[in-house]
Amino acid sequence: MLVAALLGVYGVSIRLADVDPAALLEGLPRMAEWVGRSWPPDTTDLGLLLLRAAETAAIALVGTTLAAVLALVSCTMAARNLTPSAFVRLPTRWLLNTLRGIDSFVFAILFVAAVGLGPFAGVLGVALHTWGSMAKLFAESIEDLPAGPLDAVRLTGASRVKLVSYALVPDALPGLSSIGLYMLEFNVRTSTVLGIVGAGGIGLELKNSLDLLNFPRLLTVIIIILLMVTAVDQLSSRLRRRLA
Amino acid sequence: MSGHGGAPAIRVRGLGHTYTGQTAPALSDVSFEVAPGEVVAVLGPSGAGKTTLFRCVTQLIEVEQGIVEVAGRRLGELRGRELGFARREVGLIFQQFNLVRRLTAEQNVLAGRLGHVPTWRVLSRRFDQGDRALALSCLARVGLSDQAGQRADRLSGGQQQRVAIARVLAQQSSLVLADEPVASLDPTSATHVLETLRGVARERGIAVLSSLHQVDLATRFADRIVGLREGRVMVDRPAAAFGAADYVLTFDRPRPAVPPPPDGDERTRGRAVDSSTSLRITR
Numbered sequence: 143m144l145v146a147a148l149l150g151v152y153g154v155s156i157r158l159a160d161v162d163p164a165a166l167l168e169g170l171p172r173m174a175e176w177v178g179r180s181w182p183p184d185t186t187d188l189g190l191l192l193l194r195a196a197e198t199a200a201i202a203l204v205g206t207t208l209a210a211v212l213a214l215v216s217c218t219m220a221a222r223n224l225t226p227s228a229f230v231r232l233p234t235r236w237l238l239n240t241l242r243g244i245d246s247f248v249f250a251i252l253f254v255a256a257v258g259l260g261p262f263a264g265v266l267g268v269a270l271h272t273w274g275s276m277a278k279l280f281a282e283s284i285e286d287l288p289a290g291p292l293d294a295v296r297l298t299g300a301s302r303v304k305l306v307s308y309a310l311v312p313d314a315l316p317g318l319s320s321i322g323l324y325m326l327e328f329n330v331r332t333s334t335v336l337g338i339v340g341a342g343g344i345g346l347e348l349k350n351s352l353d354l355l356n357f358p359r360l361l362t363v364i365i366i367i368l369l370m371v372t373a374v375d376q377l378s379s380r381l382r383r384r385l386a
Numbered sequence: 387m388s389g390h391g392g393a394p395a396i397r398v399r400g401l402g403h404t405y406t407g408q409t410a411p412a413l414s415d416v417s418f419e420v421a422p423g424e425v426v427a428v429l430g431p432s433g434a435g436k437t438t439l440f441r442c443v444t445q446l447i448e449v450e451q452g453i454v455e456v457a458g459r460r461l462g463e464l465r466g467r468e469l470g471f472a473r474r475e476v477g478l479i480f481q482q483f484n485l486v487r488r489l490t491a492e493q494n495v496l497a498g499r500l501g502h503v504p505t506w507r508v509l510s511r512r513f514d515q516g517d518r519a520l521a522l523s524c525l526a527r528v529g530l531s532d533q534a535g536q537r538a539d540r541l542s543g544g545q546q547q548r549v550a551i552a553r554v555l556a557q558q559s560s561l562v563l564a565d566e567p568v569a570s571l572d573p574t575s576a577t578h579v580l581e582t583l584r585g586v587a588r589e590r591g592i593a594v595l596s597s598l599h600q601v602d603l604a605t606r607f608a609d610r611i612v613g614l615r616e617g618r619v620m621v622d623r624p625a626a627a628f629g630a631a632d633y634v635l636t637f638d639r640p641r642p643a644v645p646p647p648p649d650g651d652e653r654t655r656g657r658a659v660d661s662s663t664s665l666r667i668t669r
Contacts, residue, residue, distance in 0.1 A: 290484035294550075297444055298557055299473040299501030304508040308500060312488040 176357050183365060184358035191347055195366050198343035199374070201261050201336065202329035205246075205268025210322050212273040217280035218306055223289060241274025246332050250341035261342025268329050268336075276325050283317040284310065316385045323378040330374045334367050394419035395457060395561045395593030396443065402451035402617075403438055412438040413617045416452070422560065422591040425584050427598045427608035427625065429636050435617040436597045440563055443595075444476060445469065457560045474501040477554025479564035479583070479596075483546040485538035491549045492534040495521040498556030517556075524552040528582050544575025551582055555590070562587070564596035568603065580607040601633065601641070 218224045219234040250267030257263050287310070295309035337345025344363060351360040401416040413435045420426045428436050441447040442461075443454060449462040457475045477498070485494045499517045500508060507513055513521075525534055528548040538546060547567060554562050564583065568576035584607050587594045598604045604611055604625060611628045613621030613636030620635040621628070633641040 288482075288484075290480055290482050291486045294478060294480060294484035294553075295486070295497050295500060297473055297476070297478050298498055298553075299470040300497075300508075301470070301505065303505055304500045304503075307509050308489075308497060309486050312486055315488075 180357035180361040182358065183362040184356065185362060187347075187359065188362070191344065191362060191366055194337070194344040194347050195370050197261050198333045198337075198345070199330060199370065201264040201268060201333040201341075201343055202326060205265045205333070206272055206276075206322065206326045206329050208265070208269040209272035209276050209325070212269070213277035213280050214318075216273070217277045217284060220277060220281040221284040223285055223287070223292065224302075224306065224310070235278075238274045238277045241270055242278060243274070244271060246271040246329070247336065247339065250336050251339045254340045259340040259342075264333060264336040264341035264343060267341060268333060272325055272329060276321060279321045279325075280318055283321060284314055286317075287313055320382045320385050323382050327375055327378045331371055334371070393422075393458065394455075395422050395424075396420050396595065397455040398439075398443075398452070400452035401439070401442060401449065401454060403442060403447060403449075405438075411617050413442070416614075416617070416619055418612055418619060418622055420561070420593040420595050422593055423588055424610065425587050425594040425596065425608045426610045426612055427596055427604035428612050428614060429598065429601060429604055429621075430614035431637055433616075434614040434636075436614060437565070438617075439614070440565055440597070443561075443563055444478065445473070470501060474557060475560050477557045477559035477562040477592075479547070479550050479554060479562060479567045481566040481569045483543070483550050483570075485546055485549055485553075487539040488537060490535050490537055491525060491530060491541065491545075491552075492518075492521050494538050494549050495524050495552045495556045498524075498553040498558075501557070521552070521556050524555040525549070527555060527586060528552045542575070543571050544578055547571065547575070547579045548582055551579070551586065554592075555586060560592060562592055562594045562596075564594060566597050566599065569599065576603065583607075601628075604628070 216234060216238065219230055220238060222231065225231045225234075246267045248267075249270045250264050253263035253266045257266065291313065292305065292309055296305050300308070333343050333345075335345045335348070337343045337347065338349045340346070344367060348360070348363050348367075351357075351363055397419045399417050401413055402411055403413045404411040416435070416439065418426070428439065430436055438447065442449050443456070445461055454461045456472060459472050459475070461472065486497065489497070493511075496513055496517060499513065499521070503513060503517060522531065522534060525531055528551050530545060530548055530552065533541060533545060533549075538549065541549065562583075567583065568579050571579060580603060583594060583596070586592060596608070598608075605628055606625075608625040611621065611623065611625050611632070612619060613628075613632060615636055615638060621632045623632065630641055
């Protein structure tokens with residue numbers, strides 16, 4: 143019964159997704175030809191491409207930091223152990239889920255329309271989506287902390303602000319920092335494509351090169367993206383290991 | 387009743403509580419007092435109402451039936467700031483110590499000052515000289531001056547519980563509630579912790595109300611024993627007079643045959659083989 147249902151879902155999904163192996167077979171030689179034509183990579187615009195890569199990293203860093211500040215403020219209102227009242231907690235969760243449900247890419251399209259082309263639209267897009275994701279992860283991390291120390295400090299007569307800053311932050315900080323670094327890593331990858339919708343960064347050059355069928359330049363762009371993403375992943379995982 | 391004189395640190399009269407959805411009350415008509423400087427052990431089988439009693443005194447449960455007075459203030463009528471002030475009067479010791487793991491021993495003791503200190507000092511971690519001196523003297527009292535800068539999660543269980551005692555000293559509470567304070571400790575550490583607790587209670591006139599599940603520890607360290615069963619006070623008498631009949635009244639079964647270890651030097655006894663055997667059996 144369950145198997146039949148699953149098979150049905152897959153059948154419908156494959157039809158809807160227009161899966162066509164023949165088209166792939168036809169397209170493969172064309173892609174192989176592009177790969178052949180892209181060698182050697184074109185480095186004439188290297189300075190510009192590196193600048194765009196730096197722009198991408200900057201979008202990720204500023205956007206993630208903005209999101210972290212917003213998430214820190216809102217996560218305590220979404221965590222059950224700090225905000226028992228459903229009247230505050232549930233609306234906070236709804237807001238955060240909405241933000242999380244809309245991708246950075248979609249926010250970026252909206253912000254390009256609102257504040258114009260350029261990296262700032264990307265920063266705002268990354269910040270809003272990441273705020274939702276990060277606050278949810280922060281809240282879950284806080285809910286996983288042992289209740290005992292919080293109860294002990296709460297029952298000394300400490301106010302909420304004192305409780306959070308003194309008893310919660312020290313034990314929660316390693317977990318929250320780790321989440322922040324993970325989101326930064328993730329956003330560097332996201333930011334590489336934001337340029338496609340005009341929200342700044344190296345994605346703009348990716349799209350230009352593809353539009354002009356300038357494959358050697360496209361290869362350079364892809365190599366830069368790979369190097370940057372790998373470097374950030376390495377750095378972040380090393381930092382996170384030290385936090386653990 | 388207590389022999390210490392003066393107004394009681396805590397007065398409980400006719401306290402009752404029934405959890406929603408339950409027919410049998412968790413507590414019914416519970417009355418007792420603890421005088422300043424007095425150590426009272428609460429004994430009873432699991433489900434006897436010890437936890438409910440503690441939750442009423444810490445105001446985690448609203449007192450609906452009867453009266454609970456701490457330092458002359460009646461609980462249940464206080465809100466907001468007043469509730470905060472009343473909470474400062476009650477220091478808590480937990481089975482799992484409940485220290486903030488990544489703060490130092492000294493910072494954990496300073497947590498006892500949070501109810502007294504202005505918010506900006508807490509945010510900036512800049513406690514004034516008086517509070518810092520107080521925290522260090524409290525650590526010294528529990529014999530942990532040399533561990534002041536050590537992170538809490540690097541201390542042994544017994545040391546952590548003594549930091550927790552220093553925390554309630556810094557809080558300057560008139561009443562300390564201890565919920566199974568030595569249940570997670572080895573016999574030697576348990577003895578050391580209970581000696582410390584009784585010592586500070588005597589010196590500073592702090593009333594201690596502690597649940598314990600080991601009868602021999604209760605008779606050795608408490609001044610008085612209150613036996614709870616099915617939410618009722620079955621026994622309330624001096625610890626020295628707690629006998630076999632009282633055990634049956636409290637636990638509804640005879641006391642296991644092996645007698646508690648004879649009185650003697652507590653430090654050596656903690657390490658002795660026969661003591662650990664008796665602990666296993668009375669548990």
